[in-house]
Amino acid sequence: MEDKIIAENELGDWRRSHYSFQISNSVINQVVTVIGWISSRRDHGNVLFVQLRDRFGDTQILVKKKELSETIFESLKSLKEHSSIAIRGRVVEQKNSSNEFEIMPEEVKILSVSNKSAPFLTQAISSIGIDTRLDLRAIDLRRNHLQNVFKIRNTILNSIRGYLSDNYFVEVNTPKMIATATEGGAALFPIFYYDREAFLAQSPQLYKEQLTMAFENVFEIAPIFRAEPSRTNRHLSEAMSIDVEKAYVDYNDMMDYLDNLIRFVIQSINEKNQMELKSLGIDLPDMSRPFSRITYSQLIENLQNSHKYIRWGDDISPKLLKDVFGDEFYFITDWPASTKPFYVKSKKMDLLTDSNTGDDSHVLSESFDLMYGSLELSSGSTRINNKVNLMDNMKKKGLSHKAFDYHLRVFDYGVPPHAGFGLGLERLLMAILKLDNIRDATFYPRDIDRLTP
Incomplete structure (x- = not known):
């Protein structure tokens, strides 16, 4: 199955309001803007869990099909790791954890698209040889x-x-x-x-x-x-x-x-x-x-x-x-x-x-x-x-x-x-x-x- 063509957006006047480490109790129920690249994602059909990485770490994005337009949901569903996105959404507590937070998006900008599957796992020590890794440093x-x-x-x-x-x-x-x-x-x-x-x-x-x-x-x-x-x-x-x-x-x-x-x-x-x-x-x-x-x-x-x-x-x-x-x-x-x-x-x-x-x-x-x-x-x-x-x-x-x-x-x-x-x-x-x-x-x-x- 061929990949769908995903339209990229201009950054425009969007700017980050919070880094990942700033998503805490103090901003629960507030609308924030986070920007980064996709380090991992889990697809559960009508629900996506996206880990958005910035220079300080990951923020979990909870994406529900029924709460976004079908075009945006399908675009997010098709994105590969390493693609860059901006999310404007509301901060909520994760249901299964009292100490973690996630963002439910209200608006999304797709800033750059990764056209190839990730060559390395971002979470682990790579088993790929160092010369291969250095070619994509x-x-x-x-x-x-x-x-x-x-x-x-x-x-x-x-x-x-x-x-x-x-x-x-x-x-x-x-x-x-x-x-x-x-x-x-x-x-x-x-x-x-x-x-x-x-x-x-x-x-x-x-x-x-x-x-x-x-x-x-x-x-x-x-x-x-x-x-x-x-x-x-x-x-x-x-x-x-x-x-x-x-x-x-x-x-x-x-x-x-x-x-x-x-x-x-x-x-x-x-x-x-x-x-x-x-x-x-x-x-x-x-x-x-x-x-x-x-x-x-x-x-x-x-x-x-x-x-x-x-x-x-x-x-x-x-x-x-x-x-x-x-x-x-x-x-x-x-x-x-x-x-x-x-x-x-x-x-x-x-x-x-x-x-x-x-x-x-x-x-x-x-x-x-x-x-x-x-x-x-x-x-x-x-x-x-x-x-x-x-x-x-x-x-x-x-x-x-x-x-x-x-x-x-x-x-x-x-x-x-x-x-x-x-x-x-x-x-x-x-x-x-x-x-x-x-x-x-x-x-x-x-x-x-x-x-x-």
Whole structure:
């Protein structure tokens, strides 16, 4: 049987009078206007039960054939999920519940019609593969599961901004089109910038360091771009980074700030998102103790004592960390200077003797990574604020002084001691909500295989 053609109405002068959460005892027997999309419907012949979804939740619409024109009733009866409608009607109590309300429509506007059956159930975690879901991401984001995820994401962003602002940080914006690599890596996206080559920014690092000269304490929440050819469930080519930089402190101070920031975020979620947490079945991480700290050298020794094959100076794979740490926040500190970018300060007189080679030239750095289990969430450090030392470190890393002249020149004017960190928003959300795939922590993910939608 072919679908009937349903006429769509103009919005005209209709405007919403109430959101779903405002339908309560205070408006019983009043005429209200609600607008949204159909999340589900039940057809009982001459009676329809329609769930109308707005940004806060569902309102039940009780549609009786005998109380509407046949044209309007048949149109509503034919509508599929995801169609948008506006209802003007009277609020009544549901007969089978003393605490719920529904609306009996007196007028209806059909604003947009869904021509296909819903590809996903809005009430459940979808069994459809993530790539299929991402092809229709706007529809996917209507599912209850992701609605809850992104409401919590919104709380995270608001709480971070609130915490940093209350601690005298200034929110800044830095260029996303740059002339040279921030960290000297190869993982860059080149772009055409008028008549020359430029790159998408991997990090706001050098700019936020410079801004400490003017504002002391700065932060930025913005996208970063990494051309890493990775297909893991924890990597994105475009991610949101929370970058923080503060003058007159070192990396120990910044670990304290980051610890307190995460605690504030968890507290805010606990206060504002109980319904979402319950729906997701999530218990928030335990925040009763400060995050533990273990040095890189101590961790390597522990792994070696556990018969793991790893040498001092190696990166530490997530697989190795899974065997050591559970679902907890912790810092790995004092990484080898050779593994860190050129702007990271080395620890004075801190050398380590490699038991395998006898080499005592392994310089440590004033650096840290914040981890949750085996997932890296943040990296931070004390930065080099002496021009000669910075230039020496750039030379060791094989970087051209000329390429970074725009940055080096400000060091002639006394850059203050400073430290900071970058925190991945999607990874933080992944850790807190135990998401399996980082692509469900961002609206429209970009990775090695996906450039649309």
